Amino acid sequence: MEFKNPQQELERFRTRLVVAGGFVLLCFTLLFARFVWLQVVQHDYYQTRAEDNRISLVPIVPNRGLIVDRNGVVLARNYPAYTLEIVPSRTGKPEQVIDELAEIIDIQPKDRKRFRQLLEESRNFESLPIRTRLTDEEVAKFIAHRYRFPGVDIKARLFRQYPGGAFASHLLGYIGRVNDKDLEKIEAREFEANYRGTEHFGKTGLEQRYEFDLHGETGFEQVEVDAGGRAVRTLARTAPVPGNNLTLTVDAELQRIAEQAFGSRRGALVAIDPASGGILALVAVPNYDPNLFVDGIDTQNWKELNESPDKPMVNRALNGAYPPGSTFKPFMALGALTLGKRRPEQAISDPGFFNFGGHHFRDDKKGGHGMVDMYKSIVHSCDTYYYMLANDMGIDNIAAFMAGLGFGSRTGIDIDGESEGVLPSQEWKRKRFKKPEQQKWYAGETISIGIGQGYNAYTPIQLAHATAIVANNGVVFRPHLVKHITDTRTGNKTLIEPQPVRDLGLKPEHVEVIRNAMVGVNKEGTGARAFAGAEYVSAGKTGTAQVYSLKGAEYKAGSVKHELRDHALFIAFAPAEQPRIALAVLVENGGFGAQAAAPIARQVLDYYLLGKRPQAPAPVDEAAVEEDAE
């Protein structure tokens, strides 16, 4: 039955209205429940998330510690400068941005190259410099155009600077931008938090070894940021603590004189204070300008440094291993005395050669030196004496004694990557070679070890270290460059190495014999020409290391190519009775030690003991060749 009943119709409509109203209330209750869930139950969680959104911790990189010499001369410092930096993740194609930037600011091809290189090595979202050291004018120009370059900005940064340029570069080392390898080191020490924001890391030398002292403590700024990451205001700030300063044992002026003494020659010089092991000068020339590396070296310079035949990147003082030549003889003599194989006055007759199993080991002096005792063997550098001595001592006795003087092992200097050199012994040969016939040590091989030839090869610092041990009567100190570390906050100084490492227990009378003989070298022997007129008593020993096997032919300096000429060596300490300095000099392809190395040592000792400054690089004493052939 269908008929219209308005009242019933209205009732049904009103029922529907009530249903609708109920539905509204239900939905609103649902919403309210959701709000309670978010705003009451989960409030703490969302509160934290809102704070995380809002607050960003911005690291403030601390100033890197300074490096100064023993007298306070600054060798590594920081200076503020403006850089133009790009965040590639925010700019899109960097090449295009750089092209546009180049319209405003001078950007050289080398800047582009370096940027490209940084881009390849960089971590994500890093700010990378396209130009460093902007002038005030350039800063102003860029700021006027800044709106055109999102993701590009000017930053004020502190730069590492080595004011001496190439001076002392092999000991200072350099810093460069943090790479993956550096990150591993940081992570290994769990220093990630302290390195947030740090872009540089010590790569070589003292900068590398003392990285964690020099770095300092990173400060943090709590800033409020908006959704775009822009800082709105600073909420709190923890100031950074600058890195500790290093004070070196090195005397910068001595170092400079030693470097200049080499002139354009290649080589190394290590001077040590025998009474403490503190290094007074550590020269490896040629050297390089560490400033080039601070913000990524450009490929041009990198190529030049790496492909130069002079190998300026090699730290010859620590990584060059050279046969010690005749500088080995005083140590051999000391070994003979200590082991009771010789008495000082015991003399041999030198016919000019040593016959071993039908093979003649020749002395440099034709016809020989006649009757030779220990003093004469050192002063005139008699080979035959040491051929016989080596044969009498045997290789393993030699090796054991020389190991005590530090030969063949790292000296422990506070620079990473030092070479061990080669201290030959029967065991060494067994390990060194693979074929059984090569592993056997032949007695004949011991003979040339006696005059510092053959398998043995030592770094200049090992030679200087051994000289310092003798000068210090057998008490061994670890060679070191850093005298003390100064905490910049408290001013406290941490002294490095006050304690001797070991005492070889040498007999003073034995050391005295060697000292006398070495004094004789500089008075009347192979070093006499170089030390003529010295106002102090010095002990020395010349040496010449063969680069080129003569195979029986006579060596004539003029007749071989320069790079095949012998290396010149010289060891010395002075004043002889109360040594304040012990050193070793090496001049690559310098010829005889007396010719090239001894004059350098003279300049260094003259300055250190008398304050005398040389007018020119050390001369090459050609005449020394004829006078006293070694």
Add this chain to the structure above:
Amino acid sequence: MNHGIGLAKLRSFVQRLVAPIDGPLMLIAGLLLLLAVGMMGSASPERLNTQLINVAVALVVMRIAAQVPPQRLMHLAVPIYLAGLLLLIAVALFGDVSKGARRWLNLGFMRAQPSELMKIAMPLLLAWYFQQREAMPRLRDYAIAAFLLLLPVALIARQPDLGTAVLVLAAGFYVIFFAGLSWKIMIGMAVAAAAAAPLAWTQLHDYQRNRIITLLDPEKDPLGKGFHIIQSTIAIGSGGIFGKGWREGTQAQLEFIPERHTDFIFAVFSEEFGLLGNLLLLTLYALLIGRGLMIAANAATLFSRLLAGAVTMIFFTYAFVNMGMVSGILPVVGVPLPLISYGGTALVTLFIGIGILMSIHGNRMLVQK
């Protein structure tokens, strides 16, 4: 004397001006507008003046709508609907594309969004239709009504503009519901809709699907699709019970909330005024809806009843969908918070609705037999 006459004239003018205005409805809407002004002052102070002008325009439009008697509205229903439909077809053919959607029609002198018109035109037409079939609507009538409803909804959904489509669909559905569609059919349709959901899924645009996926797991893509919802829930949650205070919301003031003056203004409100603020807002909306349903209950004709009921429920739909999406229980569709979000168009539409309610209320006795 003159003075007295002038005053009397003024009084009678004011009386005539406010006569069609319903006090309670105006009070609630006024309170919501106050909140809106306050929120605009926090979320986007630079837009406050523009929004005040929008409010003024909307109030004038409301006053005009309040004076139009329901009889007249009924005559307008068909022309308005047809005009809207034609415009929607024109949009589909010649409309401007903006942000990947074809929603705007360039009329030369202005750009119009015809889908907005449909929010009012739809319930008008359906209320008119059921008024014509007053005797006793048959199933066939409901089917025709459904067709009249789905035609524009489909056009809007294809633009694509899911938010408006949902609103128009809801507006039309409320009329059909109030007209007395049987529960059996509604339940049957609900079941059918659930069954058809997988099919509908394949018809959705990628961005629409993404919104649904994002709703289910916003953390999956925190910097992309999920960013809006994550940031707005953080804003709401961090507001706590009492809120962070007006203009003190870090999520809002530091611009972590996207669209914070339009669709996501509720997140700003919720962060700054907390659960108590939300309760106040829900209460105001509930009162507004309650008053609207009361007006519908007392309306004189079937047309008025259906229209008042549907218009009222449009407010509910706006409010619920918006707060639901901002608090992360509904997918993100472009629906503003009624009376509070920035923007003139929605505001005018809503105040036309309020004006219609006032008109229906004012005419409740006149036509009654």
